[in-house]
Amino acid sequence: SPTILVPVGTLVFFLFGNVTLWPESDSTVLNVLQYVLIQLFWVGPIISFFVSLFFWGWARQRSSIFAAIGGLILTAGSILVLALQ
Numbered sequence: 256s257p258t259i260l261v262p263v264g265t266l267v268f269f270l271f272g273n274v275t276l277w278p279e280s281d282s283t284v285l286n287v288l289q290y291v292l293i294q295l296f297w298v299g300p301i302i303s304f305f306v307s308l309f310f311w312g313w314a315r316q317r318s319s320i321f322a323a324i325g326g327l328i329l330t331a332g333s334i335l336v337l338a339l340q
């Protein structure tokens with residue numbers, strides 16, 4: 256399932272690959288915001304995978320599909336960010 260395998264495969268790049276969304280600035284707030292956003296690129300899809308599994312188990316298929324689609328969109332965004340580095 257790409258909703259879990261791709262984020263797990265890319266987490267190494269987001270944790271140790273010096274990925275940036277914008278150049279580092281003197282503002283600590285912007286640097287922390289950038290760090291949090293970068294971590295969401297791999298944590299978000301993994302969380303959405305498990306959320307979709309729980310929704311599916313609770314017989315809420317529509318919510319499960321929306322959670323899975325959200326994870327796929329985040330996964331596509333993470334691949335795009337890595338491709339633009």
